Amino acid sequence: MNSISLSPSEALKMEQSDMAPKLLTIVSAETSKAQIETIKHRKDPYDELKRIQKMAFIRTMLIPMIGILLFLCVWHIGASQVETSLGTLPGPSQVWTQFDGLIQEHRNERKKEAAFYERQEKRNAKKLANNPDAKVKIRPYTGSPTFFEQITTSLITVMTGFLLASIIAIPLGIICGMSAGLYAAMNPLIQVFKPVSPLAWLPLVTIIVSAVVVSSDPIMPKAFIISAVTVTLCSLWPTVINTTIGVSQIDSDLLNVSQVLRLNWPTKVKKIVLPSAMPMIFGGLRLSLGIGWMVLIAAEMLAQNPGLGKFVWDEFQNGSSNSLGRIMVAVIVIGLIGYILDKGMLLLQKKVSWDKNAILR
Amino acid sequence: MQNEHLVLTEVTIDFPTDNGPYRALDKINLSISKGEFVSLIGHSGCGKSTVLNIIAGLHQATEGGVILDGKEVNEPGPERAVVFQNHSLLPWLSTYQNVQLAVDQIFKGTKSKAEIKDWIKHNLELVHMSHAIHKLPSEISGGMKQRVGIARALAMQPKVLLMDEPFGALDALTRAHLQDSLMEIQDNLGNTIIMITHDVDEAVLLSDRIVMMTNGPAATIGEILSVDLDAPRNRIELADDPQYNHYRSEVLRFLYERHALPEKVA
Numbered sequence A: 001m002n003s004i005s006l007s008p009s010e011a012l013k014m015e016q017s018d019m020a021p022k023l024l025t026i027v028s029a030e031t032s033k034a035q036i037e038t039i040k041h042r043k044d045p046y047d048e049l050k051r052i053q054k055m056a057f058i059r060t061m062l063i064p065m066i067g068i069l070l071f072l073c074v075w076h077i078g079a080s081q082v083e084t085s086l087g088t089l090p091g092p093s094q095v096w097t098q099f100d101g102l103i104q105e106h107r108n109e110r111k112k113e114a115a116f117y118e119r120q121e122k123r124n125a126k127k128l129a130n131n132p133d134a135k136v137k138i139r140p141y142t143g144s145p146t147f148f149e150q151i152t153t154s155l156i157t158v159m160t161g162f163l164l165a166s167i168i169a170i171p172l173g174i175i176c177g178m179s180a181g182l183y184a185a186m187n188p189l190i191q192v193f194k195p196v197s198p199l200a201w202l203p204l205v206t207i208i209v210s211a212v213v214v215s216s217d218p219i220m221p222k223a224f225i226i227s228a229v230t231v232t233l234c235s236l237w238p239t240v241i242n243t244t245i246g247v248s249q250i251d252s253d254l255l256n257v258s259q260v261l262r263l264n265w266p267t268k269v270k271k272i273v274l275p276s277a278m279p280m281i282f283g284g285l286r287l288s289l290g291i292g293w294m295v296l297i298a299a300e301m302l303a304q305n306p307g308l309g310k311f312v313w314d315e316f317q318n319g320s321s322n323s324l325g326r327i328m329v330a331v332i333v334i335g336l337i338g339y340i341l342d343k344g345m346l347l348l349q350k351k352v353s354w355d356k357n358a359i360l361r
Numbered sequence B: 001m002q003n004e005h006l007v008l009t010e011v012t013i014d015f016p017t018d019n020g021p022y023r024a025l026d027k028i029n030l031s032i033s034k035g036e037f038v039s040l041i042g043h044s045g046c047g048k049s050t051v052l053n054i055i056a057g058l059h060q061a062t063e064g065g066v067i068l069d070g071k072e073v074n075e076p077g078p079e080r081a082v083v084f085q086n087h088s089l090l091p092w093l094s095t096y097q098n099v100q101l102a103v104d105q106i107f108k109g110t111k112s113k114a115e116i117k118d119w120i121k122h123n124l125e126l127v128h129m130s131h132a133i134h135k136l137p138s139e140i141s142g143g144m145k146q147r148v149g150i151a152r153a154l155a156m157q158p159k160v161l162l163m164d165e166p167f168g169a170l171d172a173l174t175r176a177h178l179q180d181s182l183m184e185i186q187d188n189l190g191n192t193i194i195m196i197t198h199d200v201d202e203a204v205l206l207s208d209r210i211v212m213m214t215n216g217p218a219a220t221i222g223e224i225l226s227v228d229l230d231a232p233r234n235r236i237e238l239a240d241d242p243q244y245n246h247y248r249s250e251v252l253r254f255l256y257e258r259h260a261l262p263e264k265v266a
Helices: A008-019 A021-043 A045-079 A092-130 A147-178 A180-193 A198-212 A222-248 A252-260 A265-303 A308-318 A323-352 B048-056 B095-107 B113-126 B142-155 B172-189 B200-206 B242-258
Strands: B006-017 B020-032 B037-041 B063-068 B080-083 B160-164 B192-197 B209-213 B221-226
Touching: A045 A092, A092 A147, A092 A323, A147 A180, A147 A222, A147 A265, A147 A308, A147 A323, A180 A222, A198 A222, A198 A265, A222 A265, A252 A265, A252 B080, A265 A308, A265 A323, A308 A323, B006 B048, B020 B048, B020 B221, B037 B048, B037 B200, B048 B080, B048 B160, B048 B192, B080 B142, B095 B113, B095 B142, B113 B142, B142 B160, B142 B172, B172 B200, B192 B200, B200 B242, B209 B242, B221 B242
Parallel strands: B037 B192, B037 B209, B080 B160, B160 B192
Antiparallel strands: B006 B020, B006 B063, B209 B221
């Protein structure tokens, strides 16, 4: 038994020990000890686990970090070579300074706002003290929106547009997936409208919304409606198409079950169609949200609707020495938000999915 | 007539193909009485499943028709419950919920909530699945899934239980267990059962009659063998029973001598 995994030197010892039986016992005791050691080394599950964890850390953290660092280096070196009308292209450190500046700007604006309301309150209190019947006006603060306010506006707009798109697209996809006739009727329309650029929709949407929303003080600002509707029109299609495919691919055995049980339409959709098509629907929703986010920035930029797109456009028009850096901050933030939105959808899918073992990426 | 529970008359089906209609079944005539266990046996591709699907209402016969208790069958319905070959449980529902889907559909309005609950549990107990009522189909074995499939079908209280190779995908031991369960259930409930199989032992062990089908195209009933063995049947005792072995060899002879696979004949 001892001779199974002997190293050459140990084997030699064994051979030598044949001549000296006393030695043999000592050596074999040693080898078995050594063997136990190797077995321990090889099979210790904790060590193995640690090794796997280490590999996972390297793969998921270290390598991406190296990638990002390399990118920053290339950016830093590359940017300093490019002379523009607004000075040298900013590198990572200048962009970080700009980001810091934007945070500072936001804080200052908040302070100004607080001060404005404080003054207003004092003034009104004074007025009321002099004359209790005096009419007190409360004016809202009208400072220009900061970078972070623009982000919030953009997020609210994209979510509104995306929700609206989902509310339309999922039922439409389910109907198209279940009825071949309706699919045949809808398919050409879907194929034609799907590739239309947001920039083509925007003028149409602007004119129609302006015509429909006539109230001088609408519940929602016109610009917001225009951006949201444009997002809806462009992000509708992936969800419609994916839902249609998902629904039409339901296992025919499950449909037979529903036929034998004579399930009514709503029960069939709720118990069989939706859970079956859920992975495909989520695939569509994620594509839609990604498209919606891209479209929104373009729409805001072109239509001068408040949001991140307008921020970029304003900085472009501004043309100060800070502008390039600020635009780069916006680019990175837009990318990060897009990434977070997608991760959010993935989390939601994990929560909703019935198959907890499914690998989602 | 009392014994005319389910009647198939001149059932013929043509499937459209690029080269014109393909006749899969030709003039099937069969009469099944209440409480009878009938097996359909034949080589694969002979149209056994098509016969079952026509009885289930999932396919429509081109000519002829099916009459159940004096009413023509032309759409699927719970009075002709189907146990599918690959269990067809909804993977996102627990075993309990899978049975519940059927029970809610059929007994809502006639049974109270408590009665429905008891009825679901009762049916899961019949197939010995009470221990796993909150498990998802992915968490139980193939044999267990098929048990739940049978429970779901039984819970519909069907007039006829249609089973499409219910144990075909299971290993031999699991299959034997389920066959015993099925015999036990049928002894207790006296269901009318039509089962498709390609397992000769299974057919002889379970059936009152074995319907042997010829090979397609235009498959039809070749012979019908009545199996007169006393209930309850025990597989171990029957293994040495000359009568059982006679039935067995009858079916084998039909399948491998008179109606061997077409390519082997040619």
